[in-house]
Amino acid sequence: MSHIHMEIEQLSFSYEKKVPVLKDISFFAGERESIGVIGANGVGKSTLLKLLVGLHLDFEGSIRIEEIPLEKKTLGKIREKIGYVFQDADSQLFMPNVFEDAAFAPRNYGLPEEEVNRRVEMALRAVHIEHLREKPIYKLSGGEKKLASIAVILTMLPDIILMDEPSIALDPRNRRNLIAILNQFDHLKIIASHDLDFIWDTCERTILMADGGIVCDGRTEDILRDEKLLEEHGLELPLSIYRNNHAGYAENANI
Amino acid sequence: MSNISRTIYEIQSLDALAKEKRWINELHPLVKICVTMLYIGMTVSFPKYCLGGLLAMAVYPVILFTVGELSFRAGLRRLRIVLPLVCVVGVFNPFFDREIYAYLGKVAVSGGVLSMVTLMLKGVFTVFASYLLIATTTVEKICYALRMLHLPKLFVTQLLLIYRYIGVLSEEAGRITRAYELRAPGQKGIHVKAWGTLVGQLLLRSMDRAEQIYESMCLRGYQGEFYYGDKIKMRGRDIVYLCIWTAALIALRCLPVTEKIGSLFM
Numbered sequence: 001m002s003h004i005h006m007e008i009e010q011l012s013f014s015y016e017k018k019v020p021v022l023k024d025i026s027f028f029a030g031e032r033e034s035i036g037v038i039g040a041n042g043v044g045k046s047t048l049l050k051l052l053v054g055l056h057l058d059f060e061g062s063i064r065i066e067e068i069p070l071e072k073k074t075l076g077k078i079r080e081k082i083g084y085v086f087q088d089a090d091s092q093l094f095m096p097n098v099f100e101d102a103a104f105a106p107r108n109y110g111l112p113e114e115e116v117n118r119r120v121e122m123a124l125r126a127v128h129i130e131h132l133r134e135k136p137i138y139k140l141s142g143g144e145k146k147l148a149s150i151a152v153i154l155t156m157l158p159d160i161i162l163m164d165e166p167s168i169a170l171d172p173r174n175r176r177n178l179i180a181i182l183n184q185f186d187h188l189k190i191i192a193s194h195d196l197d198f199i200w201d202t203c204e205r206t207i208l209m210a211d212g213g214i215v216c217d218g219r220t221e222d223i224l225r226d227e228k229l230l231e232e233h234g235l236e237l238p239l240s241i242y243r244n245n246h247a248g249y250a251e252n253a254n255i
Numbered sequence: 256m257s258n259i260s261r262t263i264y265e266i267q268s269l270d271a272l273a274k275e276k277r278w279i280n281e282l283h284p285l286v287k288i289c290v291t292m293l294y295i296g297m298t299v300s301f302p303k304y305c306l307g308g309l310l311a312m313a314v315y316p317v318i319l320f321t322v323g324e325l326s327f328r329a330g331l332r333r334l335r336i337v338l339p340l341v342c343v344v345g346v347f348n349p350f351f352d353r354e355i356y357a358y359l360g361k362v363a364v365s366g367g368v369l370s371m372v373t374l375m376l377k378g379v380f381t382v383f384a385s386y387l388l389i390a391t392t393t394v395e396k397i398c399y400a401l402r403m404l405h406l407p408k409l410f411v412t413q414l415l416l417i418y419r420y421i422g423v424l425s426e427e428a429g430r431i432t433r434a435y436e437l438r439a440p441g442q443k444g445i446h447v448k449a450w451g452t453l454v455g456q457l458l459l460r461s462m463d464r465a466e467q468i469y470e471s472m473c474l475r476g477y478q479g480e481f482y483y484g485d486k487i488k489m490r491g492r493d494i495v496y497l498c499i500w501t502a503a504l505i506a507l508r509c510l511p512v513t514e515k516i517g518s519l520f521m
Protein backbone atom coordinates (compact mmCIF):
# COMPACT_ATOMS: atom_id res chain seq x y z
CA MET A 1 0.00 0.00 0.00
CA SER A 2 1.35 3.41 -0.90
CA HIS A 3 1.81 6.30 1.51
CA ILE A 4 -1.54 7.80 0.81
CA HIS A 5 -2.95 10.72 2.72
CA MET A 6 -5.81 13.11 2.45
CA GLU A 7 -5.92 16.72 3.47
CA ILE A 8 -9.14 18.65 3.89
CA GLU A 9 -8.97 22.38 4.46
CA GLN A 10 -11.78 24.77 5.34
CA LEU A 11 -14.32 22.74 3.46
CA SER A 12 -17.79 24.27 3.21
CA PHE A 13 -20.71 23.13 1.13
CA SER A 14 -24.42 23.68 0.62
CA TYR A 15 -26.97 21.90 -1.57
CA GLU A 16 -29.19 24.95 -1.73
CA LYS A 17 -27.88 28.47 -1.45
CA LYS A 18 -27.92 29.94 2.04
CA VAL A 19 -28.44 26.58 3.78
CA PRO A 20 -24.90 25.49 4.57
CA VAL A 21 -24.62 21.75 5.20
CA LEU A 22 -20.89 21.58 5.88
CA LYS A 23 -19.08 24.46 7.56
CA ASP A 24 -15.36 24.97 7.65
CA ILE A 25 -14.20 21.40 7.97
CA SER A 26 -10.47 20.71 8.19
CA PHE A 27 -8.62 17.52 9.00
CA PHE A 28 -5.71 15.43 7.87
CA ALA A 29 -6.05 11.71 7.28
CA GLY A 30 -2.82 9.78 7.15
CA GLU A 31 -1.74 6.46 5.77
CA ARG A 32 -3.54 3.40 7.15
CA GLU A 33 -5.62 5.39 9.54
CA SER A 34 -9.16 4.31 10.22
CA ILE A 35 -11.36 7.22 11.06
CA GLY A 36 -14.94 7.12 12.29
CA VAL A 37 -17.14 10.08 11.45
CA ILE A 38 -19.97 10.19 13.94
CA GLY A 39 -22.86 12.50 14.65
CA ALA A 40 -26.64 12.54 14.87
CA ASN A 41 -28.77 12.10 11.77
CA GLY A 42 -28.56 14.98 9.34
CA VAL A 43 -25.30 16.53 10.56
CA GLY A 44 -23.71 16.00 7.16
CA LYS A 45 -21.73 12.75 7.43
CA SER A 46 -22.92 11.36 4.13
CA THR A 47 -22.45 14.72 2.44
CA LEU A 48 -18.85 14.84 3.65
CA LEU A 49 -18.09 11.42 2.18
CA LYS A 50 -19.71 12.32 -1.12
CA LEU A 51 -17.58 15.42 -1.34
CA LEU A 52 -14.42 13.44 -0.68
CA VAL A 53 -15.11 11.21 -3.65
CA GLY A 54 -16.01 14.11 -5.90
CA LEU A 55 -19.75 13.59 -6.30
CA HIS A 56 -20.28 17.32 -5.73
CA LEU A 57 -17.58 19.62 -6.97
CA ASP A 58 -19.10 22.99 -6.10
CA PHE A 59 -17.60 23.17 -2.62
CA GLU A 60 -15.47 25.84 -0.99
CA GLY A 61 -12.09 25.09 0.51
CA SER A 62 -9.84 22.31 -0.67
CA ILE A 63 -9.56 18.55 -0.70
CA ARG A 64 -6.18 17.08 -1.58
CA ILE A 65 -5.24 13.50 -2.03
CA GLU A 66 -1.49 12.95 -2.13
CA GLU A 67 -1.10 16.65 -2.88
CA ILE A 68 -3.43 16.40 -5.88
CA PRO A 69 -6.32 18.83 -5.48
CA LEU A 70 -9.76 17.37 -6.12
CA GLU A 71 -11.27 19.17 -9.10
CA LYS A 72 -12.85 18.36 -12.41
CA LYS A 73 -9.53 17.79 -14.18
CA THR A 74 -8.18 15.36 -11.60
CA LEU A 75 -11.44 13.58 -10.91
CA GLY A 76 -10.71 10.43 -12.91
CA LYS A 77 -7.29 9.99 -11.40
CA ILE A 78 -8.49 10.56 -7.85
CA ARG A 79 -11.48 8.28 -8.12
CA GLU A 80 -9.19 5.41 -9.06
CA LYS A 81 -7.65 5.72 -5.61
CA ILE A 82 -10.90 5.86 -3.69
CA GLY A 83 -13.51 3.20 -3.18
CA TYR A 84 -16.84 4.47 -1.93
CA VAL A 85 -19.24 1.97 -0.38
CA PHE A 86 -22.82 3.19 -0.58
CA GLN A 87 -25.14 3.12 2.37
CA ASP A 88 -27.65 1.25 0.23
CA ALA A 89 -26.08 -1.73 -1.51
CA ASP A 90 -29.04 -1.95 -3.88
CA SER A 91 -28.01 1.35 -5.42
CA GLN A 92 -24.42 0.35 -5.72
CA LEU A 93 -24.83 -3.01 -7.42
CA PHE A 94 -26.45 -2.82 -10.82
CA MET A 95 -25.08 -5.63 -12.95
CA PRO A 96 -26.83 -9.00 -13.24
CA ASN A 97 -24.51 -11.01 -11.00
CA VAL A 98 -21.66 -10.62 -8.54
CA PHE A 99 -18.89 -11.38 -11.02
CA GLU A 100 -20.16 -8.94 -13.65
CA ASP A 101 -20.56 -6.23 -11.05
CA ALA A 102 -17.09 -6.74 -9.66
CA ALA A 103 -15.65 -6.82 -13.18
CA PHE A 104 -17.28 -3.52 -14.08
CA ALA A 105 -14.54 -1.25 -12.73
CA PRO A 106 -11.46 -3.10 -13.99
CA ARG A 107 -13.07 -3.46 -17.41
CA ASN A 108 -13.72 0.27 -17.49
CA TYR A 109 -10.07 0.81 -16.75
CA GLY A 110 -9.30 -1.18 -19.87
CA LEU A 111 -7.58 -4.11 -18.18
CA PRO A 112 -7.20 -7.38 -20.10
CA GLU A 113 -9.74 -10.02 -19.17
CA GLU A 114 -7.15 -12.18 -17.40
CA GLU A 115 -6.31 -9.36 -15.05
CA VAL A 116 -10.01 -8.60 -14.58
CA ASN A 117 -10.55 -12.19 -13.52
CA ARG A 118 -7.60 -12.11 -11.19
CA ARG A 119 -8.80 -8.96 -9.50
CA VAL A 120 -12.34 -10.20 -9.09
CA GLU A 121 -11.03 -13.41 -7.49
CA MET A 122 -8.84 -11.39 -5.16
CA ALA A 123 -11.68 -9.06 -4.19
CA LEU A 124 -14.17 -11.84 -3.55
CA ARG A 125 -11.60 -13.69 -1.48
CA ALA A 126 -10.86 -10.59 0.60
CA VAL A 127 -14.46 -10.48 1.81
CA HIS A 128 -14.93 -14.27 1.82
CA ILE A 129 -17.63 -14.51 -0.84
CA GLU A 130 -15.87 -16.57 -3.51
CA HIS A 131 -18.85 -18.91 -3.52
CA LEU A 132 -21.19 -16.11 -4.61
CA ARG A 133 -19.29 -15.37 -7.81
CA GLU A 134 -22.05 -16.36 -10.22
CA LYS A 135 -24.99 -15.52 -7.98
CA PRO A 136 -27.55 -13.01 -9.30
CA ILE A 137 -27.56 -9.83 -7.23
CA TYR A 138 -31.27 -10.12 -6.47
CA LYS A 139 -30.70 -13.47 -4.77
CA LEU A 140 -28.16 -12.14 -2.27
CA SER A 141 -29.07 -11.61 1.37
CA GLY A 142 -28.57 -8.23 3.02
CA GLY A 143 -25.24 -9.22 4.54
CA GLU A 144 -24.01 -10.75 1.29
CA LYS A 145 -24.98 -7.60 -0.60
CA LYS A 146 -22.95 -5.47 1.78
CA LEU A 147 -19.90 -7.68 1.31
CA ALA A 148 -20.42 -7.70 -2.46
CA SER A 149 -20.59 -3.92 -2.51
CA ILE A 150 -17.21 -3.84 -0.78
CA ALA A 151 -15.78 -6.40 -3.19
CA VAL A 152 -16.83 -4.42 -6.26
CA ILE A 153 -14.72 -1.46 -5.16
CA LEU A 154 -11.75 -3.58 -4.07
CA THR A 155 -11.23 -4.56 -7.71
CA MET A 156 -10.05 -1.00 -8.34
CA LEU A 157 -7.25 -1.60 -5.80
CA PRO A 158 -8.16 1.62 -4.00
CA ASP A 159 -5.86 3.20 -1.40
CA ILE A 160 -8.74 4.80 0.42
CA ILE A 161 -12.07 3.27 1.40
CA LEU A 162 -15.03 5.41 2.34
CA MET A 163 -18.09 3.76 3.87
CA ASP A 164 -21.47 5.24 4.62
CA GLU A 165 -23.36 3.56 7.47
CA PRO A 166 -21.90 0.12 6.73
CA SER A 167 -23.53 -1.59 9.68
CA ILE A 168 -27.06 -0.52 8.90
CA ALA A 169 -29.45 -3.43 8.25
CA LEU A 170 -26.91 -6.09 9.24
CA ASP A 171 -27.73 -8.76 11.80
CA PRO A 172 -25.24 -9.30 14.66
CA ARG A 173 -23.41 -12.13 12.95
CA ASN A 174 -22.95 -10.29 9.65
CA ARG A 175 -21.94 -7.25 11.64
CA ARG A 176 -19.18 -9.12 13.46
CA ASN A 177 -18.05 -10.63 10.20
CA LEU A 178 -17.84 -7.18 8.58
CA ILE A 179 -15.88 -5.79 11.52
CA ALA A 180 -13.36 -8.63 11.27
CA ILE A 181 -12.96 -8.08 7.54
CA LEU A 182 -12.54 -4.33 7.82
CA ASN A 183 -9.95 -4.70 10.53
CA GLN A 184 -7.83 -6.82 8.18
CA PHE A 185 -7.67 -4.07 5.53
CA ASP A 186 -4.71 -1.75 5.66
CA HIS A 187 -6.31 0.96 3.55
CA LEU A 188 -6.98 4.45 4.78
CA LYS A 189 -10.58 4.07 5.93
CA ILE A 190 -13.18 6.68 6.70
CA ILE A 191 -16.41 5.28 8.09
CA ALA A 192 -19.49 7.43 8.62
CA SER A 193 -21.93 5.97 11.09
CA HIS A 194 -24.12 6.69 14.03
CA ASP A 195 -23.56 3.13 15.23
CA LEU A 196 -20.96 3.94 17.88
CA ASP A 197 -20.35 0.33 18.80
CA PHE A 198 -19.33 -0.32 15.22
CA ILE A 199 -16.97 2.65 15.23
CA TRP A 200 -15.57 1.49 18.56
CA ASP A 201 -14.68 -1.85 17.01
CA THR A 202 -13.23 -0.56 13.73
CA CYS A 203 -11.70 2.88 14.16
CA GLU A 204 -8.81 4.21 16.20
CA ARG A 205 -9.68 7.81 15.54
CA THR A 206 -13.07 9.51 15.66
CA ILE A 207 -14.34 12.79 14.33
CA LEU A 208 -17.51 14.02 16.01
CA MET A 209 -19.67 16.24 13.84
CA ALA A 210 -22.52 18.50 14.82
CA ASP A 211 -24.45 20.94 12.72
CA GLY A 212 -22.14 20.61 9.73
CA GLY A 213 -18.91 21.24 11.60
CA ILE A 214 -16.31 19.25 13.52
CA VAL A 215 -16.82 19.40 17.27
CA CYS A 216 -13.98 17.21 18.24
CA ASP A 217 -11.35 15.01 16.61
CA GLY A 218 -9.32 12.53 18.60
CA ARG A 219 -8.80 8.99 19.80
CA THR A 220 -11.93 6.89 19.59
CA GLU A 221 -11.25 5.67 23.08
CA ASP A 222 -11.43 9.18 24.51
CA ILE A 223 -14.38 10.47 22.53
CA LEU A 224 -16.64 7.46 22.81
CA ARG A 225 -16.11 7.27 26.57
CA ASP A 226 -17.18 10.87 27.07
CA GLU A 227 -20.82 10.41 27.97
CA LYS A 228 -21.50 14.10 28.45
CA LEU A 229 -19.98 15.10 25.09
CA LEU A 230 -21.94 12.45 23.24
CA GLU A 231 -25.19 13.30 24.94
CA GLU A 232 -24.79 16.97 24.10
CA HIS A 233 -24.73 15.98 20.45
CA GLY A 234 -27.60 13.60 20.40
CA LEU A 235 -25.60 10.37 20.74
CA GLU A 236 -25.42 7.66 23.36
CA LEU A 237 -22.48 5.76 24.78
CA PRO A 238 -21.62 2.58 22.92
CA LEU A 239 -23.32 -0.31 24.68
CA SER A 240 -20.03 -2.01 25.52
CA ILE A 241 -18.82 1.08 27.39
CA TYR A 242 -22.16 1.68 29.00
CA ARG A 243 -21.93 -1.77 30.53
CA ASN A 244 -18.51 -1.00 32.00
CA ASN A 245 -19.39 2.45 33.28
CA HIS A 246 -22.62 1.43 34.86
CA ALA A 247 -21.61 -1.52 36.95
CA GLY A 248 -24.62 -3.56 37.83
CA TYR A 249 -26.23 -2.89 34.49
CA ALA A 250 -25.97 -6.53 33.58
CA GLU A 251 -27.39 -7.69 36.90
CA ASN A 252 -30.27 -5.26 36.63
CA ALA A 253 -30.99 -6.37 33.15
CA ASN A 254 -31.27 -9.93 34.38
CA ILE A 255 -34.01 -9.23 36.86
CA MET B 256 -46.73 -13.12 -4.66
CA SER B 257 -48.18 -9.73 -5.53
CA ASN B 258 -48.40 -8.71 -9.17
CA ILE B 259 -45.45 -6.41 -8.99
CA SER B 260 -43.12 -8.75 -7.24
CA ARG B 261 -44.01 -11.29 -9.89
CA THR B 262 -43.05 -8.83 -12.59
CA ILE B 263 -39.72 -8.18 -10.92
CA TYR B 264 -39.19 -11.88 -10.60
CA GLU B 265 -39.93 -12.41 -14.27
CA ILE B 266 -37.61 -9.70 -15.49
CA GLN B 267 -34.86 -11.09 -13.34
CA SER B 268 -35.46 -14.67 -14.28
CA LEU B 269 -35.37 -13.70 -17.95
CA ASP B 270 -31.98 -12.22 -17.24
CA ALA B 271 -30.94 -15.45 -15.57
CA LEU B 272 -32.24 -17.48 -18.50
CA ALA B 273 -30.16 -15.42 -20.91
CA LYS B 274 -27.08 -16.06 -18.79
CA GLU B 275 -27.33 -19.83 -18.93
CA LYS B 276 -24.70 -21.71 -20.84
CA ARG B 277 -26.60 -23.44 -23.61
CA TRP B 278 -25.01 -23.44 -27.06
CA ILE B 279 -27.69 -21.18 -28.40
CA ASN B 280 -26.88 -18.63 -25.70
CA GLU B 281 -23.23 -18.81 -26.66
CA LEU B 282 -23.84 -17.96 -30.33
CA HIS B 283 -22.54 -14.60 -31.41
CA PRO B 284 -25.14 -11.96 -30.53
CA LEU B 285 -24.74 -10.20 -33.85
CA VAL B 286 -25.68 -13.37 -35.70
CA LYS B 287 -28.74 -13.85 -33.52
CA ILE B 288 -29.84 -10.26 -34.00
CA CYS B 289 -29.44 -10.54 -37.78
CA VAL B 290 -31.42 -13.77 -37.96
CA THR B 291 -34.14 -12.32 -35.73
CA MET B 292 -34.43 -9.18 -37.82
CA LEU B 293 -34.44 -11.14 -41.03
CA TYR B 294 -37.14 -13.42 -39.65
CA ILE B 295 -39.31 -10.53 -38.54
CA GLY B 296 -38.83 -8.77 -41.86
CA MET B 297 -39.77 -11.87 -43.85
CA THR B 298 -42.75 -12.66 -41.66
CA VAL B 299 -44.20 -9.19 -41.78
CA SER B 300 -43.79 -8.94 -45.54
CA PHE B 301 -46.22 -11.78 -46.34
CA PRO B 302 -49.30 -10.54 -48.23
CA LYS B 303 -52.43 -10.38 -46.14
CA TYR B 304 -54.20 -13.41 -47.59
CA CYS B 305 -51.14 -15.63 -47.65
CA LEU B 306 -51.90 -17.72 -44.59
CA GLY B 307 -50.41 -20.90 -46.01
CA GLY B 308 -47.01 -19.41 -46.59
CA LEU B 309 -47.06 -17.69 -43.24
CA LEU B 310 -47.81 -20.92 -41.39
CA ALA B 311 -44.56 -22.34 -42.69
CA MET B 312 -42.74 -19.57 -40.83
CA ALA B 313 -43.63 -21.33 -37.60
CA VAL B 314 -40.60 -23.47 -38.32
CA TYR B 315 -38.25 -20.91 -36.78
CA PRO B 316 -39.82 -20.53 -33.33
CA VAL B 317 -40.60 -24.25 -33.15
CA ILE B 318 -37.02 -25.22 -33.90
CA LEU B 319 -35.54 -22.63 -31.58
CA PHE B 320 -37.78 -23.57 -28.69
CA THR B 321 -36.84 -27.20 -29.19
CA VAL B 322 -33.16 -26.83 -29.85
CA GLY B 323 -32.72 -24.04 -27.34
CA GLU B 324 -34.35 -26.23 -24.68
CA LEU B 325 -36.62 -23.35 -23.75
CA SER B 326 -39.94 -24.03 -22.13
CA PHE B 327 -42.69 -23.12 -24.58
CA ARG B 328 -45.16 -22.87 -21.71
CA ALA B 329 -42.93 -20.44 -19.86
CA GLY B 330 -42.61 -18.42 -23.05
CA LEU B 331 -46.37 -18.25 -23.51
CA ARG B 332 -46.86 -17.30 -19.89
CA ARG B 333 -44.40 -14.41 -20.18
CA LEU B 334 -46.05 -13.19 -23.32
CA ARG B 335 -49.61 -13.25 -22.02
CA ILE B 336 -49.62 -9.47 -21.63
CA VAL B 337 -48.52 -8.75 -25.17
CA LEU B 338 -50.35 -11.50 -27.00
CA PRO B 339 -53.92 -10.22 -26.54
CA LEU B 340 -52.79 -6.82 -27.78
CA VAL B 341 -51.32 -8.42 -30.86
CA CYS B 342 -54.53 -10.33 -31.48
CA VAL B 343 -56.82 -7.33 -31.07
CA VAL B 344 -55.14 -5.66 -34.00
CA GLY B 345 -56.81 -7.85 -36.60
CA VAL B 346 -60.12 -8.40 -34.94
CA PHE B 347 -62.13 -5.95 -37.06
CA ASN B 348 -61.00 -7.27 -40.42
CA PRO B 349 -63.84 -9.81 -40.77
CA PHE B 350 -66.40 -7.00 -40.59
CA PHE B 351 -64.86 -4.98 -43.36
CA ASP B 352 -63.83 -7.68 -45.76
CA ARG B 353 -66.67 -10.17 -46.25
CA GLU B 354 -65.82 -11.49 -49.67
CA ILE B 355 -65.50 -15.28 -49.75
CA TYR B 356 -61.90 -16.15 -50.34
CA ALA B 357 -61.58 -19.87 -49.89
CA TYR B 358 -63.36 -22.97 -48.65
CA LEU B 359 -62.12 -24.98 -45.74
CA GLY B 360 -63.88 -28.24 -46.44
CA LYS B 361 -67.42 -26.94 -46.78
CA VAL B 362 -67.00 -23.81 -44.63
CA ALA B 363 -66.64 -20.56 -46.50
CA VAL B 364 -63.74 -18.41 -45.34
CA SER B 365 -64.05 -14.72 -46.04
CA GLY B 366 -61.07 -12.55 -46.93
CA GLY B 367 -61.59 -10.71 -43.67
CA VAL B 368 -61.22 -13.80 -41.51
CA LEU B 369 -58.20 -14.87 -43.48
CA SER B 370 -56.46 -11.52 -43.18
CA MET B 371 -57.33 -11.40 -39.49
CA VAL B 372 -55.70 -14.72 -38.83
CA THR B 373 -52.69 -13.73 -40.93
CA LEU B 374 -52.26 -10.49 -39.04
CA MET B 375 -52.54 -12.20 -35.68
CA LEU B 376 -50.06 -14.86 -36.65
CA LYS B 377 -47.61 -12.22 -37.83
CA GLY B 378 -47.91 -10.58 -34.44
CA VAL B 379 -47.48 -13.80 -32.52
CA PHE B 380 -44.46 -14.85 -34.58
CA THR B 381 -42.77 -11.49 -34.23
CA VAL B 382 -43.28 -11.43 -30.49
CA PHE B 383 -41.96 -14.98 -30.20
CA ALA B 384 -38.90 -14.14 -32.26
CA SER B 385 -38.08 -11.20 -29.98
CA TYR B 386 -38.66 -13.33 -26.90
CA LEU B 387 -36.33 -15.99 -28.25
CA LEU B 388 -33.64 -13.40 -28.79
CA ILE B 389 -33.97 -11.91 -25.32
CA ALA B 390 -34.24 -15.26 -23.57
CA THR B 391 -31.00 -16.48 -25.11
CA THR B 392 -28.94 -13.30 -25.17
CA THR B 393 -28.09 -10.98 -22.29
CA VAL B 394 -28.83 -7.31 -22.75
CA GLU B 395 -25.14 -6.57 -22.49
CA LYS B 396 -24.44 -8.84 -25.43
CA ILE B 397 -27.28 -7.37 -27.46
CA CYS B 398 -25.86 -3.93 -26.82
CA TYR B 399 -22.41 -5.16 -27.77
CA ALA B 400 -23.77 -6.34 -31.11
CA LEU B 401 -25.64 -3.08 -31.65
CA ARG B 402 -22.38 -1.22 -31.11
CA MET B 403 -20.79 -3.47 -33.74
CA LEU B 404 -23.53 -2.33 -36.08
CA HIS B 405 -22.33 1.21 -35.36
CA LEU B 406 -25.40 2.37 -33.55
CA PRO B 407 -24.51 5.49 -31.59
CA LYS B 408 -22.90 4.94 -28.20
CA LEU B 409 -25.47 7.15 -26.53
CA PHE B 410 -28.39 5.18 -27.92
CA VAL B 411 -26.98 1.81 -26.92
CA THR B 412 -26.14 2.99 -23.41
CA GLN B 413 -29.65 4.38 -23.06
CA LEU B 414 -31.08 1.03 -24.04
CA LEU B 415 -28.96 -0.75 -21.49
CA LEU B 416 -29.83 1.67 -18.75
CA ILE B 417 -33.53 1.58 -19.51
CA TYR B 418 -33.41 -2.17 -19.14
CA ARG B 419 -31.58 -1.88 -15.82
CA TYR B 420 -33.90 0.88 -14.62
CA ILE B 421 -37.02 -1.14 -15.40
CA GLY B 422 -35.85 -3.42 -12.63
CA VAL B 423 -35.26 -0.47 -10.34
CA LEU B 424 -38.62 1.04 -11.18
CA SER B 425 -40.55 -2.15 -10.56
CA GLU B 426 -38.70 -2.75 -7.30
CA GLU B 427 -39.64 0.70 -6.06
CA ALA B 428 -43.20 0.15 -7.21
CA GLY B 429 -43.21 -3.11 -5.28
CA ARG B 430 -42.03 -1.43 -2.12
CA ILE B 431 -44.59 1.36 -2.35
CA THR B 432 -47.56 -0.88 -3.05
CA ARG B 433 -46.53 -3.25 -0.28
CA ALA B 434 -46.31 -0.38 2.19
CA TYR B 435 -49.74 0.78 1.01
CA GLU B 436 -51.32 -2.64 1.23
CA LEU B 437 -50.02 -3.20 4.72
CA ARG B 438 -51.71 -0.04 5.88
CA ALA B 439 -54.92 -0.66 3.98
CA PRO B 440 -55.67 -4.28 4.73
CA GLY B 441 -58.74 -5.84 3.25
CA GLN B 442 -58.77 -3.36 0.41
CA LYS B 443 -58.53 -4.77 -3.07
CA GLY B 444 -55.90 -3.00 -5.11
CA ILE B 445 -55.08 0.63 -4.57
CA HIS B 446 -57.76 3.25 -4.20
CA VAL B 447 -58.01 5.61 -7.18
CA LYS B 448 -57.51 8.62 -4.93
CA ALA B 449 -54.11 7.37 -3.86
CA TRP B 450 -52.84 6.76 -7.37
CA GLY B 451 -51.62 10.29 -8.02
CA THR B 452 -49.50 10.47 -4.89
CA LEU B 453 -48.17 6.95 -5.30
CA VAL B 454 -47.11 7.50 -8.89
CA GLY B 455 -45.47 10.78 -7.89
CA GLN B 456 -43.65 8.99 -5.09
CA LEU B 457 -42.60 6.25 -7.44
CA LEU B 458 -41.18 8.73 -9.92
CA LEU B 459 -39.24 10.63 -7.29
CA ARG B 460 -37.84 7.53 -5.66
CA SER B 461 -36.90 5.93 -8.94
CA MET B 462 -35.13 9.08 -10.08
CA ASP B 463 -33.25 9.13 -6.83
CA ARG B 464 -32.30 5.51 -7.22
CA ALA B 465 -31.35 5.91 -10.86
CA GLU B 466 -29.11 8.81 -9.95
CA GLN B 467 -27.37 6.73 -7.30
CA ILE B 468 -26.81 3.91 -9.74
CA TYR B 469 -25.35 6.38 -12.20
CA GLU B 470 -23.06 7.68 -9.45
CA SER B 471 -22.00 4.15 -8.65
CA MET B 472 -21.10 3.65 -12.31
CA CYS B 473 -19.13 6.89 -12.54
CA LEU B 474 -17.22 6.10 -9.36
CA ARG B 475 -16.08 2.90 -10.99
CA GLY B 476 -14.61 4.50 -14.06
CA TYR B 477 -17.65 4.56 -16.34
CA GLN B 478 -17.21 7.04 -19.16
CA GLY B 479 -20.08 6.39 -21.49
CA GLU B 480 -18.98 3.08 -22.95
CA PHE B 481 -19.74 -0.39 -21.66
CA TYR B 482 -17.02 -2.99 -21.85
CA TYR B 483 -17.79 -6.64 -22.08
CA GLY B 484 -14.69 -8.48 -21.20
CA ASP B 485 -13.22 -10.39 -24.08
CA LYS B 486 -14.23 -9.39 -27.54
CA ILE B 487 -16.83 -11.90 -28.62
CA LYS B 488 -15.29 -13.73 -31.53
CA MET B 489 -17.21 -14.85 -34.58
CA ARG B 490 -16.71 -18.60 -34.89
CA GLY B 491 -17.40 -21.17 -37.52
CA ARG B 492 -20.66 -22.30 -36.04
CA ASP B 493 -21.90 -18.70 -35.89
CA ILE B 494 -21.38 -18.36 -39.62
CA VAL B 495 -23.04 -21.72 -40.25
CA TYR B 496 -26.01 -20.74 -38.11
CA LEU B 497 -26.37 -17.45 -39.96
CA CYS B 498 -26.07 -19.05 -43.41
CA ILE B 499 -28.52 -21.85 -42.72
CA TRP B 500 -31.20 -19.55 -41.36
CA THR B 501 -30.71 -16.92 -44.04
CA ALA B 502 -31.11 -19.54 -46.75
CA ALA B 503 -34.03 -21.21 -45.00
CA LEU B 504 -35.91 -18.01 -44.32
CA ILE B 505 -35.47 -16.70 -47.84
CA ALA B 506 -36.61 -20.04 -49.20
CA LEU B 507 -39.66 -20.09 -46.94
CA ARG B 508 -40.59 -16.61 -47.99
CA CYS B 509 -39.83 -16.65 -51.69
CA LEU B 510 -40.18 -20.16 -53.04
CA PRO B 511 -43.74 -20.90 -54.11
CA VAL B 512 -43.18 -24.45 -52.85
CA THR B 513 -43.92 -23.50 -49.31
CA GLU B 514 -47.12 -21.78 -50.27
CA LYS B 515 -48.12 -24.93 -52.08
CA ILE B 516 -47.40 -26.97 -48.99
CA GLY B 517 -49.42 -24.51 -46.98
CA SER B 518 -52.33 -24.58 -49.40
CA LEU B 519 -52.49 -28.37 -49.17
CA PHE B 520 -53.95 -27.88 -45.71
CA MET B 521 -56.49 -25.34 -46.83
Ligand SMILES: Nc1ncnc2c1ncn2[C@@H]1O[C@H](COP(=O)(O)OP(=O)(O)O)[C@@H](O)[C@H]1O
Binds near residue numbers: 015041042045048
Ligand atom coordinates in the same frame (compact mmCIF):
# COMPACT_ATOMS: atom_id res chain seq x y z
N1 LIG C 1 -29.48 15.87 -2.24
C1 LIG C 1 -29.76 16.74 -1.25
N2 LIG C 1 -30.36 17.91 -1.54
C2 LIG C 1 -30.63 18.81 -0.56
N3 LIG C 1 -30.34 18.62 0.74
C3 LIG C 1 -29.74 17.47 1.10
C4 LIG C 1 -29.43 16.47 0.12
N4 LIG C 1 -28.84 15.44 0.75
C5 LIG C 1 -28.80 15.77 2.07
N5 LIG C 1 -29.33 16.99 2.28
C6 LIG C 1 -29.40 17.69 3.57
O1 LIG C 1 -28.10 17.85 4.07
C7 LIG C 1 -28.05 17.63 5.46
C8 LIG C 1 -27.02 16.57 5.80
O2 LIG C 1 -27.44 15.34 5.29
P1 LIG C 1 -26.55 14.03 5.35
O3 LIG C 1 -25.19 14.35 4.86
O4 LIG C 1 -27.27 12.95 4.64
O5 LIG C 1 -26.50 13.73 6.90
P2 LIG C 1 -26.10 12.40 7.69
O6 LIG C 1 -25.50 11.45 6.72
O7 LIG C 1 -25.17 12.86 8.73
O8 LIG C 1 -27.35 11.87 8.30
C9 LIG C 1 -29.46 17.25 5.88
O9 LIG C 1 -30.06 18.38 6.45
C10 LIG C 1 -30.14 16.86 4.59
O10 LIG C 1 -31.48 17.20 4.65
Ligand SMILES: [Mg+2]
Binds near residue numbers: 045046047164165
Ligand atom coordinates in the same frame (compact mmCIF):
# COMPACT_ATOMS: atom_id res chain seq x y z
MG1 LIG D 1 -26.08 9.55 6.17
